[in-house]
Amino acid sequence: MKTLIPQIFSIRDDEQFNEAALAIFKYQAEFCVPYHQFITNLNIKADQITRVADIPYLPISFFKSHTVVSNTEKEEIIFSSSGTTGQIQSKHFVTDLKVYEDSFNKAFEQFYGKIEDTCLLALLPSYLERDGSSLIYMIDALLNQSKHPDSGYFLHNHEELFNKLNTLKAAGQKTILIGVTYALLDFLELYQVNFPELTVMETGGMKGKRKEMVREELHEILTSGFGVDAIHSEYGMTELLSQAYSSGNGVFDCPNWMKIVLRDTNDPLTLLNSNQTGGINIIDLANINSCSFIATQDLGRLLPGGSFEVLGRFDNADIRGCNLLVQ
Incomplete structure (x- = not known):
């Protein structure tokens, strides 16, 4: 096989x-x-x-x-799902990590081009604060491949992220900001950005931090707050080794x-x-x-x-x- x-x-x-x-x-x-x-x-x-x-x-x-x-x-490696205390977690026993790495690398390039040319900013506090996240494994690998010195993670250092976004905008740098939904909203309560060329990708989920919102309401807040035309999304889960991506309006496409x-x-x-x-x-x-x-x-x-x-x-x-x- x-x-x-x-x-x-x-x-x-x-x-x-x-x-x-x-x-x-x-x-x-x-x-x-x-x-x-x-x-x-x-x-x-x-x-x-x-x-x-x-x-x-x-x-x-x-x-x-x-x-x-x-x-x-x-x-x-064993990837595990997030969950509240007492919930049974899904576990994905991965016997060949290279298959996962090939999958997310080739899919990312299919939809967004070479990561080497991109500044990748990750606002994923809830994922970073637990073990076993397949998303963090993917972002770690993409960050290691990015050649841009400003690529990296952000937890709650919103001011630093705000300043970095403005610097990248001024430089005309191709930039992707991937964030868990509630963290993106937390950021926008403190700062507004006008960065039309920015790709904002939400990974979904309030993780119990905020009330759930319908996609149209959420994306309206995010597009206005970041000054972009559309909000991208990633559709993946612990039990899969591939992700689908949306470039706007909640419509997803799969890799081949x-x-x-x-x-x-x-x-x-x-x-x-x-x-x-x-x-x-x-x-x-x-x-x-x-x-x-x-x-x-x-x-x-x-x-x-x-x-x-x-x-x-x-x-x-x-x-x-x-x-x-x-x-």
């Missing part, structure tokens, strides 16, 4: 994607024990699956209750080795067409050493061309169908 890894990141069309997805499915259906058991309990014969559309998706909750790996190699599929909220095994609302299923071929076929707890809408919107999350009543499959 290692021989397939280079092919994943050179995928150019649906035919190549489907061929790789089917090969990875056959492998994981045999060697990923939780996925194998899940498929068996559904009375699905893996060797009879010949279309990507027929591949079953593992509920994301399995990453909380099982070790989801598809080989016997020792993990190089990742796809979004929607499922019926009342029948998790039924897939939906574009412009319908449903549960977000993700095919992440970079998850070759865990499980590439994940049924998330997010609601979304698929747009023509493969773009998608994230509309919210299931409440407990909405995911009864998924719970039936977990038992």
Whole structure:
């Protein structure tokens, strides 16, 4: 299966994607024990699956209750989700960090160009204050690759960030500010910036620090406060080794080795067409050493061309169908 890894990141069309997805499915259906058991309990014969559309998706909750790996190699790192005290964390056992590094490096370059040419500023206090964040691992690596001396992290030193943004604007430097939502709002309560060329990327989440806001209201505050036309977003999670990116209006695009599929909220095994609302299923071929076929707890809408919107999350009543499959 290692021989397939280079092919994943050179995928150019649906035919190549489907061929790789089917090969990875056959492998994981045999060697990923939780996925194998899940498929068996559904009375699905893996060797009879010949279309990507027929591949079953593992509920994301399995990453909380099982070790989801598809080989016997020792993990190089364990990524874990954030959560309040007492909550069970998702854990992603990563046996080959180079796959993750290739995934985020190639995706970042696909959407934003070479990191070497960019000043990257990271306002991610809640992530920095805990261990096991896959986002921090990615940002660490990107910061190390950035050639700009001003690239770096910011915790609560908002005045320093304000001064740095003004200096970078004056220099005409290509700059990306990536921040957790509540921290960006905290900054704007103290400072306003007019930096039209700045890329502001929010990673989502108030982390219990502020009340949740609808995207339109949030992005209106952020665009006004930073003087930009649009707010970018990153869509990723502990259980994935790939990220989708939005360049505005909450519309996300995937890298070539990742796809979004929607499922019926009342029948998790039924897939939906574009412009319908449903549960977000993700095919992440970079998850070759865990499980590439994940049924998330997010609601979304698929747009023509493969773009998608994230509309919210299931409440407990909405995911009864998924719970039936977990038992």
